[in-house]
Amino acid sequence: MTGVSPGRSPALPFAAAFICLALVACGGGSPEADGIGTLNRGLGAEPESLDYHKARSVEAGEVQRDLGEGLTGYTEAGELVPRAAESWEISGDGREYRFALRRDARWSNGEPVTAEDFVFSLRRLVDPATAAFYSHSVIDIENAAAIVAGEKPIEELAVAANGEFELYVRLQRPTPYFLALLTHPSMFPVHRASIEEHGDAFARAGNLVTNGAYTLFAWELGSMVELRRNEYYWDNQGTAIDRVRHHFIPEPAAELNRYRAGELHITGTVPPEAFAKIREERPDEVHVAPYLSVYYYGFNLTKPPFRDNPELRQALSMAIDRETLTEKVTGRGETPAYSWVPPGVANYSPREFPYAAMSADERHAAAKRTYQDAGYSDENPLEVEIRYNTSETHQRIALAIQSMWRDVLGVEATLVNEEFQVLLSNMRAKQVTQVFRSSWLGDYNDANTFLQVMLTDAPSNMTGYGNAEFDSLVARAADQTDPARRRLYLEEAERVLLSDHPLIPIYFFVSKHLVSPSVGGWGDNVLDYHYSQHLSLSPEE
């Protein structure tokens, strides 16, 4: 360090600045000592909004379920139970609901939660000016569709308050999953006075008034939200934990590090590369459970080679060894998918491809025959592009499927990876796509949330599939009030769908969490909902 000994050298101020900043940096990081009763949860990405009507992500839903409460909700095991409603009556035709609200339900400012609050909230949900993502989830309420389309005023929505504590809802057709829909955060009540006072900023800490077990204490952008017990909540004595922090940690590896360091009680996921090791190290802390979500490859049915060639689509589906994929490639307990609706859906048994039960060799031989029936052979192989959004997991799956198709059928598949938004716009345009990767996550525990995706005019139907028989079976199911008959229609609809092979279900996701031994009350369920109010921390925490 000859040239720059301390003195009047110009480098000195920089050195001083550096040391000061380093000290500040070191001092700033000391973690605040957690008192008794703080639950730290890993969340994944930061919620885009905590306004029930402006959010749509899984992460936002997780926080919102701690803050608000709908007419119905779920137990830790995933059973549907009354929450803000105490009970309800359904008319014989299945179209009219009368909800008796809890008289002891309170907002976090102590005001009672009334039927008028629900009327206001449901109207706000369908109001075109709100521009809610989920307004179509109440599309079965009479006049909702016309209101969302701007053709009728919001007052026409068929919901009404009969006195303070009775809510009346009329549907345009029996919607057997309506009670399950009501558990969704978009159906939670919003507090009218605070919206009128704060406008777009009402869902921030300090402004947000909630009716659930917790209230929003702080939202540190980029870092976490902290929730505090809602003292006015009707079941407050049933809430064990005083404070809940949802930490935004998008990278699973970082989340795992923090769990290992004891900074988190619950993780949102488990990183694939560490899964096997962590399951060996901490078998009791790894929770893997079936999840209402399917990973699939879709075909573009509007263009050759897949238009009007179901044999080809079937051959490609048969050539995929889903067992090998889930064991060797994904490897976190995922289950092979031979149906479109995942197992575990209430009041439903998924139909399966007829070849689900075949051995791999039988299936490969059948695949080869079907491939030839479709007009392809070793001399005239199919050349096809598989499109997926850039991610290591998707890439590994695509590579595996590429080689399975080559080995079994001689198909020459090229892999094309695209940024997510680019892939989405290509899928929607249906111009350049041939085979594309996608997934579908159920919104509520009913087969309809999966089957309706493939209706001819469904917005999320990226394949261009349209089958009048399928559409009519789904529509007839929607008109049934008898659950057993409705189930038959839905199951038949799935059979029709599968035999057309507009897509290849590959595997069903599982939810994956690390849960500290100090956490009590954890229940695995297909919706992967884990309300903090059901959880407890053992005393030494």
Add this chain to the structure above:
Amino acid sequence: MLRFAFVRILSAIPTLLLVVVLAFLMVHAAPGGPFDDERVLPPENARNLQAAYHLDESLPRQFGRYLSGVMRGDLGPSYHYRDYRVSELIGAALPLSLMLGLLAMSLALVVGISAGVVAALKRNTMLDRVISGLAMSGISIPVFVVAPLLVLVFALQLRWLPASFSGGAGGWRFLLPVVALSLPQIAYVTRLMRASMIEALSSDFVRTARAQGLSTLSIVRYHAMKPAMLPVVSYLGPAIAAVLTSAVVVETIFGIPGLGQLFVRGGLNRDYTLVLGIVIFYAALVIVLNLLVDLLYGFLDPRIRHR
């Protein structure tokens, strides 16, 4: 001097305007939109969303609306984080990025200047060759290679430091990102400082000083340092721009919730206003810092001051 600063600020306005226009066109040209998802919205919902954010208007109209907001100091609402304004999101992410940038720049200057002076004084020795060689590799290896390498060695192999920012606590978690961010700048500053110090040491006034019997140390400290610093100071502007752009990569690799990561997420989410807001903010920052550097230059070099 004041007049000089005033003219420079005025001339920055067309530059900023051009940046806004180009950025606006580019974000809107990217495929997809802020509300697109695997879960495609029904057409009525999509229309309502477009209308709520004026995305149903023609592009020139949208631009006019946006620009008039920017003139009033309003960067608009975020399209993704729908509870927040863009300026609030930038404000929340800024301190962390500022800290990271300042630490990296300070480290670059302290280490770069020292190494450059040492190399100049020990010219053509082994030490000089080692320093120059390291500097050359520092310039050649991009930050997206350096950062994962640092993680591999210090976090995953040696386990001395956390692999990601959110994976650790305390000041140590700044170390790897700051080093990754400053390495190329250290290299540049070293090379600049070495060259200019060699030049200063061979100039007439240094020879005079030597003839008067001054020690090498006091020659460097009192005579050669100031003129030798000039190229480094004029490099500060580009260096700050380079640190800002590399910060996007470094923040993403280390998971630091700063402006750079916000920018990347904004791009992936097609959050038009957020991306534009950060671009404008960065552009204004670079312009202002360049201006400051020019003023500092005038202070260091009397020839410029008196011109």
